[in-house]
Amino acid sequence: MSSRIGHNIQVQVFGESHGPAIGLVIDGLPAGIPLDHEAIGRQMARRAPGSGRHVTQRREPDQPQYLSGVYRDRTTGSPLCAIIPNTDTRSKDYATLADLPRPSHADYNAQVKYGGHADMRGGGHFSGRLTAPLVLAGAICAGALKDYGIEVGAHLIQVGDVKAPPVDARSVTARDLESLRTAPMGIADEAARQAAEDLLAQVRADGDSVGGLVECAAVGLPQGLGNPMADGLENRLAGAIFAIPGVRGIAFGAGFDACAMRGSVHNDPYDLEDGQIRPRTNRAGGVLGGISTGLPIISQVAFKPTPSIARAQDSVRLSTGQPEKLTIAGRHDPCIAIRAIPVVEAVTAIVLLDLLYDKGACHVPR
Numbered sequence: 618m619s620s621r622i623g624h625n626i627q628v629q630v631f632g633e634s635h636g637p638a639i640g641l642v643i644d645g646l647p648a649g650i651p652l653d654h655e656a657i658g659r660q661m662a663r664r665a666p667g668s669g670r671h672v673t674q675r676r677e678p679d680q681p682q683y684l685s686g687v688y689r690d691r692t693t694g695s696p697l698c699a700i701i702p703n704t705d706t707r708s709k710d711y712a713t714l715a716d717l718p719r720p721s722h723a724d725y726n727a728q729v730k731y732g733g734h735a736d737m738r739g740g741g742h743f744s745g746r747l748t749a750p751l752v753l754a755g756a757i758c759a760g761a762l763k764d765y766g767i768e769v770g771a772h773l774i775q776v777g778d779v780k781a782p783p784v785d786a787r788s789v790t791a792r793d794l795e796s797l798r799t800a801p802m803g804i805a806d807e808a809a810r811q812a813a814e815d816l817l818a819q820v821r822a823d824g825d826s827v828g829g830l831v832e833c834a835a836v837g838l839p840q841g842l843g844n845p846m847a848d849g850l851e852n853r854l855a856g857a858i859f860a861i862p863g864v865r866g867i868a869f870g871a872g873f874d875a876c877a878m879r880g881s882v883h884n885d886p887y888d889l890e891d892g893q894i895r896p897r898t899n900r901a902g903g904v905l906g907g908i909s910t911g912l913p914i915i916s917q918v919a920f921k922p923t924p925s926i927a928r929a930q931d932s933v934r935l936s937t938g939q940p941e942k943l944t945i946a947g948r949h950d951p952c953i954a955i956r957a958i959p960v961v962e963a964v965t966a967i968v969l970l971d972l973l974y975d976k977g978a979c980h981v982p983r
């Protein structure tokens with residue numbers, strides 16, 4: 618089935634952007650995981666539309682309604698189902714798009730694949746709106762990870778050509794991640810944030826959009842999560858991260874910069890630290906052989922520029938087969954990556970909890 622993430626726990630997302638509601642079913646969650654509604658609310662608010670100056674002005678409270686699987690603020694062990702009502706749809710903005718598809722959105726592909734039956738109002742099931750249930754699932758999983766001492770946090774390290782400093786991959790702490798999570802626009806560095814604000818103002822004035830790069834760190838992980846070859850930590854994370862609309866790529870640690878490095882520079886030498894063998898640096902991004910090294914997992918997730926831009930663009934009217942200029946109405950994000958920050962965190966949390974529930978590879982008596 619599509620729109621599903623996870624092996625041991627399975628997060629199934631459903632709904633369309635302009636239908637009555639979107640939601641999820643999570644199967645396989647153990648009983649007794651505490652639901653911290655305040656923490657969940659904070660994550661939902663970070664992602665919600667209308668949550669800032671440089672994001673879509675659609676406004677949704679995004680308060681989940683739990684239909685099953687939760688009792689006295691803990692999971693029951695049975696499938697957890699929750700819905701998030703869609704309360705601020707403006708479908709007239711999409712009236713022409715089924716016949717005049719937007720370049721680089723999913724409109725035309727969906728029309729062809731589903732024989733014209735897909736509900737493409739607001740992007741339908743392909744909309745970034747479907748990341749709201751992902752954030753809910755991620756916040757629930759993050760609550761479970763906390764009990765294992767694992768924390769996940771993400772921030773923006775690039776908006777268009779404006780760059781912000783990455784975390785220290787070797788020594789980033791849970792406290793650092795907390796301050797990243799509360800940084801305005803997801804950029805802690807003030808000068809970089811101002812430059813990004815200026816760029817976004819210019820981009821909007823130009824009727825355009827920009828891409829961005831989200832860096833995500835997970836700390837407190839034990840060594841040994843993941844598997845070799847086809848079921849590695851990177852494989853599981855990358856597969857799930859591509860569920861987020863607009864993602865163009867994911868890299869780990871030094872990422873693509875590793876291509877230009879020598880082994881002597883890229884390698885993470887081992888040290889003895891309080892009797893434990895630990896890599897001195899973390900250019901591997903916390904994964905070797907598909908298995909966690911015990912250092913922070915560091916990933917960079919690349920987002921393309923938002924496809925729906927205000928400028929007139931070339932398209933083709935499907936009913937007549939004639940080329941036509943398209944001007945898109947509606948409320949769109951000038952940079953997807955800003956609201957995608959908590960989504961990357963959420964998906965990372967889901968995958969790490971899923972990996973934690975993998976059967977151990979060897980018997981380790983305590």
Ligand SMILES: Cc1cc2nc3c(=O)[nH]c(=O)nc-3n(C[C@H](O)[C@H](O)[C@H](O)COP(=O)(O)O)c2cc1C
Nearest residue numbers: 722723743744745862863924925949950953956957
């Ligand atoms: C949080 C978030 C917000 C988004 N907002 C918009 C938007 O306002 N307008 C738009 O055209 N695309 C937006 N997108 C991206 C589209 O949903 C996405 O590009 C489209 O579904 C096609 O999928 P693809 O880019 O993965 O191929 C958003 C994506 C995310 C994750």
Ligand SMILES: C=C(O[C@@H]1CC(C(=O)O)=C[C@@H](OP(=O)(O)O)[C@H]1O)C(=O)O
Nearest residue numbers: 666673675739740744745746947948949
């Ligand atoms: C509603 C959300 O984002 C939407 C994602 C989106 C898209 O094409 O992906 C297009 C816009 O939809 P609409 O035209 O209905 O306002 C965004 O507002 C959300 O994230 O909750």
